Amino acid sequence: MAEKRAQHAARFDGRELRRALGQYATGVTVVTARAPDGRSVGMTANSFTSVSMDPPLVLWCPGKNSPSLPDFTDASHFAVHVLAADQHHLSRQFATPADDKFRGTPTTPGIAGTPLLDGAVARFQCRTVQRLDAGDHIIFLGEVEQYDADGGAPLVFHSGYYHVATKHPDL
Ligand SMILES: Cc1cc2nc3c(=O)[nH]c(=O)nc-3n(C[C@H](O)[C@H](O)[C@H](O)COP(=O)(O)O)c2cc1C
Incomplete structure (x- = not known):
């Protein structure tokens, strides 16, 4: 297993692979949850994807090394906020490790007390139905x-x- 991992690591230059994957343009989301002890947790994620209409399923992928991962694992629900163009400060705020990322940011409680942020272009309140092991995420x-x-x-x-x-000028 360790040998296989080493082979994977050697096959590609990590920086180059990241640069290639970064050619795929995405939106930016902040995913939030309420930890069992009542703390609010949140992190910026662009791994958000719509999966199924019936039933309505979405996915996102936190890293295994993310300090917030255990809180998301323990929470029954999560909320995805698709950020508006003027919310780049929230993207930075929730991508920077901190004891209380929500300081100065008002929230309202959603399903299962999940903290909801204002101003997003769309919000999805979700119940976690499955967690899949996927490499380092x-x-x-x-x-x-x-x-x-x-x-x-x-x-x-x-x-x-x-x-x-912006809309494509040719169309
Ligand atoms: C635009 C953007 C997208 C990101 N997407 C992800 C993602 O999908 N998954 C992930 O684990 N980290 C992602 N990150 C990094 C996390 O937001 C960052 O590591 C954060 O500190 C994790 O929260 P935590 O420290 O509270 O665990 C992204 C960062 C940015 C700026």
Whole structure:
């Protein structure tokens, strides 16, 4: 097993692979949960993906080394906030390890007390239905129990930089 891992590590240059994967433009989300002791946890994630319409399933992938992972694992629910273009500060805030990432950020309680942030272009409140081991990450599969979508300009992440989306000029 250790040998196999070493082979994988040697096959690609990690920085180059990351750069290639970064060519895939994504939105940016902040995923939140309420830990069993009542603390709010949250992290920035662009691994969010819609999976199924019936039943309504989505996924996202926290890293195994993320300090917040045990709290997400212990929580029954998570909420995905698709960030608006003007919420780049929240992306940075929730991508920076801190004791209380929510300081100065108002929230309202959602399903199972999951902290909800304002101003997102869409929010999905989900019950975790499956967790899959996936290399150095865990895939969290959630069933959407509630959602709202105010719409507006989304925040875009591409090649390591934040962007805004504009309609294609040719179309
Ligand atoms: C745009 C962006 C997208 C990110 N996407 C992910 C992701 O999908 N999964 C992940 O584990 N970390 C991702 N990160 C990094 C985490 O947000 C960061 O490691 C954070 O500190 C994790 O939270 P924690 O320290 O509270 O565990 C992303 C960071 C940025 C800026």
